[in-house]
Amino acid sequence: MAADSRFFEEMEARIPRGKVRTRFAPSPTGYMHVGNLRTALYTWLIARHAGGTFILRIEDTDQGRLVEGATDVIYRTMAQCGLTHDEGPDVGGPVGPYIQSERWKLYGKYAHLLVEKGAAYYCFCEKTESEEDAGDFGRADDPCRDLPLEEAQTWVDLGRPFVIRQRIPREGSTTFHDVSFGDITVENKTLDDQVLLKRDGMPTYNFANVVDDHLMGITHVVRGSEYLSSAPKYNLLYEAFGWEIPTYVHCSPVMRDQHNKMSKRHGDPSYEDLIAQGYLTPAVLNYVALLGWAPKGDLSEQEIFSLEELVDAFDIGGISRSPAIFDMEKLTYFNAQYLRAMSPEDFARTAEPYIRQGVKNPAIDAAAVAALLQARCEKLTDIPEKVDFFDQLPDYDPALFTNKKSKTDPEVSRRMLEAAVPALEALPDWTREAVHDCLISLAESLGVKNATLMWPVRIAAAGRQVTPGGAVEICHILGRDEALRRLKAGLERLRV
Numbered sequence: 001m002a003a004d005s006r007f008f009e010e011m012e013a014r015i016p017r018g019k020v021r022t023r024f025a026p027s028p029t030g031y032m033h034v035g036n037l038r039t040a041l042y043t044w045l046i047a048r049h050a051g052g053t054f055i056l057r058i059e060d061t062d063q064g065r066l067v068e069g070a071t072d073v074i075y076r077t078m079a080q081c082g083l084t085h086d087e088g089p090d091v092g093g094p095v096g097p098y099i100q101s102e103r104w105k106l107y108g109k110y111a112h113l114l115v116e117k118g119a120a121y122y123c124f125c126e127k128t129e130s131e132e133d134a135g136d137f138g139r140a141d142d143p144c145r146d147l148p149l150e151e152a153q154t155w156v157d158l159g160r161p162f163v164i165r166q167r168i169p170r171e172g173s174t175t176f177h178d179v180s181f182g183d184i185t186v187e188n189k190t191l192d193d194q195v196l197l198k199r200d201g202m203p204t205y206n207f208a209n210v211v212d213d214h215l216m217g218i219t220h221v222v223r224g225s226e227y228l229s230s231a232p233k234y235n236l237l238y239e240a241f242g243w244e245i246p247t248y249v250h251c252s253p254v255m256r257d258q259h260n261k262m263s264k265r266h267g268d269p270s271y272e273d274l275i276a277q278g279y280l281t282p283a284v285l286n287y288v289a290l291l292g293w294a295p296k297g298d299l300s301e302q303e304i305f306s307l308e309e310l311v312d313a314f315d316i317g318g319i320s321r322s323p324a325i326f327d328m329e330k331l332t333y334f335n336a337q338y339l340r341a342m343s344p345e346d347f348a349r350t351a352e353p354y355i356r357q358g359v360k361n362p363a364i365d366a367a368a369v370a371a372l373l374q375a376r377c378e379k380l381t382d383i384p385e386k387v388d389f390f391d392q393l394p395d396y397d398p399a400l401f402t403n404k405k406s407k408t409d410p411e412v413s414r415r416m417l418e419a420a421v422p423a424l425e426a427l428p429d430w431t432r433e434a435v436h437d438c439l440i441s442l443a444e445s446l447g448v449k450n451a452t453l454m455w456p457v458r459i460a461a462a463g464r465q466v467t468p469g470g471a472v473e474i475c476h477i478l479g480r481d482e483a484l485r486r487l488k489a490g491l492e493r494l495r496v
Helices: 002-014 034-049 070-081 104-117 129-134 149-157 205-215 225-241 271-276 281-289 307-313 328-341 344-358 366-373 380-390 410-425 432-446 450-462 471-478 480-495
Strands: 021-024 053-056 120-123 163-166 173-178 182-187 195-197 220-224 247-251
Touching: 002 104, 021 034, 021 220, 034 053, 034 070, 034 220, 034 247, 034 271, 034 281, 034 307, 070 271, 070 281, 104 120, 104 163, 104 195, 104 205, 104 225, 120 149, 163 225, 173 225, 173 247, 182 225, 195 205, 205 225, 220 225, 225 247, 271 281, 281 307, 281 328, 344 366, 344 380, 366 380, 366 471, 380 471, 410 432, 410 450, 410 480, 432 450, 432 471, 450 471, 450 480, 471 480
Parallel strands: 021 053, 220 247
Antiparallel strands: 120 163, 163 195, 173 182
């Protein structure tokens, strides 16, 4: 017993104290869904706002649900989002290891300690593994709860298989406090004697996270509101060990509509899906931050926040208890704001891979195309279909030459192109300014409004009713030979 006492004392001595410490503790069971990303972001913001420590812990005790490569997804997503961790499996720290399966031996020590304290008991009943995980059983019918410890210990020493269950008081109530939901009191008789340690010696999630949170010095626990029902049992564990209870921050779910949570099964996007759909990481983070949190005071009307601004503004008092609905249109609005706010150079660099999906011709200047797109683009994946006409003129309907607002029809457009082709052919230099001045001057000499000339020139050059950029920009980017070839082809269409 003395050795055990030293072990527990040494574990306590390792715990960092005196500053805010938070953890993001995902299970490597698949993709990073939006709710997980929000939990990671809030947890990171709490630590950074307080000048504290942010920990990444991998909770892999449920070995049956592990997905190969899922841990890499976690690391990659956190890195792409700039949610850097101070301690974790890859960077180490004073309270490692930071992967639960590498800590499994210590959970048994703490579970047996609870048995000695009378807050848990050995259960030898035959139950399925799923029952062990969930703690589903009729507590009143469990004969092991009332076994004398000496008798139960004899069975353990004889090698009889067992689990360790939490001994919930039969009487009274347990009250816990949550930042968003306030004080919640639960009658103890409504709680079950959950399994803490399974037959194979592995802990259940509900036990391992309490032990790890304490031993890692976690001061603020951020998790989904689905764990509110487990919080009383967590409190009872903390109290049984004589440990300080952390600040609970339970976040209400992210919904896809008024009645349904977001779910991959229903086609709702993960973080990686959103990036693949052309959304920028900063826009996703900004929008996700506002799914269940609102800034206060002078910032209450602000929507656009950089990650650094979120660190300054984030206050856990702004977390709502109401579910948040994920609105793709709203995210698209945020994304468009971020695209427009980028420097032209950054946007061109970001957009070029998408431009090249639609424009394979290396003679087309991708940066010049990007300049047309920045003010007109909402998602990066919109780009290829917006610009593919630069590569190849589509087979368009001559009816596009008719536009009431520009006062054009096939006859007017024919006359405009008949005048534009020789005027453009005569240009000594094919610069944007030269093309612009030529067409503006031509419209004036023809006695028509600029739009009456520009509309048919743009339609002939692009073959599209809607284009990023006008006639001048498109002709300039196409280059003299290709622009004139297209204008002459348009003219032939109109002469038929």
